[in-house]
Amino acid sequence: MAGKIIIDVEKCKGCGLCVSFCPRGSIVIGRKSNMKGYFTAEWDGSECTGCGICGIVCPDAAIEVYIQEEVKAVGTKGAGGKSGSRKVAGGPNAAKG
Amino acid sequence: MCGNEVLAEAAILAGVDAYFGYPITPQNEVTAYMARRMPEEGRVFLQCESELAAINMVYGAAATGKRAMTSSSSPGISLMQEGLSYLAGAELPAVVVNVMRGGPGLGNIAPSQGDYFQSTRGGGHGDYRTIVLAPSHLQELADLMWLAFELADVYRMTALVLADGILGQMMEPVVMAKRSSARELPPKDWALTGKKGRSQNIVRSLWLGDGALEESNYRLQAKYKKVQQNEVLCEQYRVEGAEVAVVAYGIAARICRSAVNLAREAGIKAGLIRPITLWPFPGEQIKQAAESVRGLLTVEMSCGQMVEDVKLAVEGRVPVGFYGRPAGGVPTAGEVLARIKEFVPEPAR
């Protein structure tokens, strides 16, 4: 799988935006509620391209998006971005002096 | 120099970093003077769109640790009340000058002392206090401007300098000198300067947590108590052995001083108590005087505002009388003398 996401369940408010905008439909609102009582989003574990859209639309910065190194190297030839890394936002390469 | 220019130059000597203001009679000489002099000193001057904007610009500059001031007259000070409450809640130092005119409403442009309540009793919302300094001659106006900036920085409060249309316009010789601070000014480590090298600073007055605002208020009250213990200023003139004490501040006190002299010549043992800080009010001095005089006559250029504080301080020991003329009416020394004569009770047989 090219990518994966980790959802911070305690930050999620179950708003459903990631569910609606995920191009693969890989995110659902699950049946588990968090400490605040929200039914939170869950990644069903299926194909993730690491597009980052879920992270972008999340109002709670509750989703981290990961991508495999090899895919990153291949996918970014000619795709622009500095030092060959494909980044959407945030992340360890984002802040620079 | 006229009074308005004196207070402006005194502020510059005190190192004011920024002046924000809006024109209003009778203090327009201040804005004009500052417009010319502040850029000469490399400081910030801005004529802004309203008094409401001006006090908020002061709030902003003060929050970054700068010395900031504004000046206005009664109706403009009314507009600033929201800002004064926020300054108090956020504990920011600021200096505001009110050159009083007649009111209420649009009033007139004549001098008055009708803003005593507004200055000492708020007039913004919440349990807060403002330091109020009332000069009665131009040298004192210059001296109190320096003191205002010091007190504001020491206590993180607003210091309001209460002048009036006469003081603003009159011309008297004044010695303008650069001074050095007699006190140790605390570092402004709370100021917003960018979080580099430390954690985030927040300037706020909203405390939503359970009991948090109550706690914040007690903190403020403790501070105000310190001010009351340490910063009272009051002049006493010929009060030794007096039968009647006239209580007056600002320009009214100058008139009353003459009246007291006339009274003494007429054989009446009169004296003058002149509060210089209206808050903290010299309640102790007045209380002490009430032990030996047979009455206190409060004279104000209003319908009677400070007289209430005098009554509170006297606690019913002796009669407290009032004479005043509001909204541009200026009492003469002769009028005050006549009132003193009426007021002094016959000596006990």
Place this chain on the structure above:
Amino acid sequence: MEAIFKRTATLKDFQTHYCPGCGHGIAHRLVAEVLDELGVSERTIGIAPVGCAVLAYDYLDVDMIEVAHGRAPAVATGMKRTNPDKIIFSYQGDGDLAAIGTAEIVHAAQRGERFTVIFINNAIFGMTGGQMAPTTVDGQVTATTPKGRSYIGQGYPMKVSELISSLPGSIYVERCALSGPGQIRKCKKAIKKAFQLQIDGADGLGFVEVLSACPTYWRMRPVEAMKWIEEEMTQIFPPGRFKG
């Protein structure tokens, strides 16, 4: 695996009090990301509004100040004029900026003040329980327009970007929408451009209007609210660059 998207440093690691699907969460994140990418977080001072975002300082890790309702542009003026080297921004809602604070923002633009304004337009007063805002649209039901806003008698929606761009002292005015991933990316670009202009010492006001969802008081689910921005709000408040 390498993280390509995670929480940026200036966005504090706290759950926000905002409603599920509220646009403030996205807008705060964009501001934080921009400040980190431009490397100015340590010399930035932000102004929080009166409104749902009054507690913005709990989420954005920069020096911040609370101010009276609507007065942010005046406070920002006081700050920037006395501290020209600091990056000053105000973050205001439609009550703060387009109702009570209209004089302050107009005059800040008139004078060409050199700070950045992020204007969150969600066509309603959220904090106080969903009353009509100057930006509320025709027919919109709110707590103070129970029959739906009627332009005649209750006023027309205020098009702030158009208004501000007509003033000579504004140098960059853009309206964008938090209505989907593509639009959100555009918003971030606009916010970044506005801050970059301030960093470069540009002589005038940078202004970004952000159409934002208020699912609770629009009485919609978050996904529907995003659609409503896309399909309805943009008809009245067209996104685009008005100046600069």
